[in-house]
Amino acid sequence: MVYQxxxxxxxxxxxxxxxxxxxxxxxxxxxxxxxxxxxxxxxNGRALLRRAFDLGITHFDLANNYGPPAGSAEEMFGKMLKTxxxxxxxxxxxxxxxxxxxxPGPYGxxxxxxxxxASLDQSLKRMGxxxxxxxxxxxxxxxxxxxxxxxxxxxxxxxxxxLYVGISSYSAEQxxxxxxxxxxxxxxxxxxxxxxxxxxxxxxxxLQDVLEKNGVGSIAFCPLAQGLLTNKYLSGxxxxxxxxxxxxxxxxNQVTEEIIHRVKxxxxxxxxxxxxxxxxxxxWVLRGGKVTSALIGASKVSQIEDxxxxxxxxxxxxxxxxxxxxxxxx
Numbered sequence: 001m002v003y004q005x006x007x008x009x010x011x012x013x014x015x016x017x018x019x020x021x022x023x024x025x026x027x028x029x030x031x032x033x034x035x036x037x038x039x040x041x042x043x044n045g046r047a048l049l050r051r052a053f054d055l056g057i058t059h060f061d062l063a064n065n066y067g068p069p070a071g072s073a074e075e076m077f078g079k080m081l082k083t084x085x086x087x088x089x090x091x092x093x094x095x096x097x098x099x100x101x102x103x104p105g106p107y108g109x110x111x112x113x114x115x116x117x118a119s120l121d122q123s124l125k126r127m128g129x130x131x132x133x134x135x136x137x138x139x140x141x142x143x144x145x146x147x148x149x150x151x152x153x154x155x156x157x158x159x160x161x162x163l164y165v166g167i168s169s170y171s172a173e174q175x176x177x178x179x180x181x182x183x184x185x186x187x188x189x190x191x192x193x194x195x196x197x198x199x200x201x202x203x204x205x206x207l208q209d210v211l212e213k214n215g216v217g218s219i220a221f222c223p224l225a226q227g228l229l230t231n232k233y234l235s236g237x238x239x240x241x242x243x244x245x246x247x248x249x250x251x252x253n254q255v256t257e258e259i260i261h262r263v264k265x266x267x268x269x270x271x272x273x274x275x276x277x278x279x280x281x282x283x284w285v286l287r288g289g290k291v292t293s294a295l296i297g298a299s300k301v302s303q304i305e306d307x308x309x310x311x312x313x314x315x316x317x318x319x320x321x322x323x324x325x326x327x328x329x330x
Contacts, residue, residue: 003084006054013056014311016292020215021190023164025093025293027286028308029059029219035299036076037067044299049080051301053088055308061193061219061295062127063097063138064119070102071126078127092133096123097168099138111141111149120161135162136193140170150178154185166191168221172206179214189216196220196291198229198266198284198328199259208290217292220285224296228259229281231267265327269320278303279310284324286314 015024030052036045066073098119101109137149153165167178182189194203211218233255270280285294298304
């Protein structure tokens with residue numbers, strides 16, 4: 001059956017301006033880090049992508065090494081672009097990244113111009129695209145001059161292989177310097193993609209100030225702490241959870257009694273707000289307008305639906321925020 005997107009898909013989604021750019025991103029974006037690789041079921045991934053787009057999610061975030069195996073998530077998405085999404089390409093923001101290990105030898109990872117440009121060429125072939133909308137340096141390289149890495153991003157835009165550029169997991173100081181270099185080159189930094197959740201708040205210690213001062217947007221990955229900030233682990237580790245998967249990045253030993261205690265307390269507040277814990281956690285990340293978009297992952301269509309419903313209640317009272325702080329700092 002030929003896919004046709006629902007006609008009212010833009011009516012309930014909230015779209016936020018990315019920094020001082022002209023680009024609007026959905027408040028909820030979908031990442032293909034997990035559940036879209038060669039080890040996963042294609043039809044399930046297809047159902048996830050279709051439902052996300054029908055709910056107004058226009059931004060799909062990939063990277064060269066997403067899978068497993070590495071590259072397979074981009075291949076899967078490329079197939080979707082041909083079979084389902086071809087008429088909608090101009091309604092989508094598609095991003096990719098390079099910086100983590102991808103192929104053997106000295107050029108298969110990190111931030112050299114050789115790696116970034118070669119990797120993007122490979123990504124474009126896997127997805128069947130002429131360009132991506134956003135291309136990121138996936139992590140800072142301690143051994144390559146920042147001028148070279150940022151110069152590669154500038155070159156990629158000038159070659160027409162990306163419309164915008166971003167960085168991921170750069171510190172506040174590294175971000176400040178990256179902004180300066182890119183401004184001098186004439187290709188402004190659009191977006192920073194940091195990890196950020198109630199359980200991981202490092203960006204509040206300087207990075208958010210740098211981004212706000214320089215008009216750079218932010219898109220938070222792991223806003224649900226890889227599933228910890230959901231109801232999934234309230235009673236232990238389910239067999240179908242990320243912590244139980246041998247290919248996942250969340251280990252079962254990370255689901256501690258202390259974490260579960262905090263999760264249960266947070267879940268009580270969410271219930272009082274009429275939200276699931278996941279919905280409240282996403283609303284918390286988006287509070288105050290400092291974060292442009294929360295980047296979710298999903299293994300079930302119902303998870304996407306639940307996450308998008310978080311946008312129905314993004315406001316917190318001072319009392320709610322104080323109670324959450326007490327739980328997180330206890």
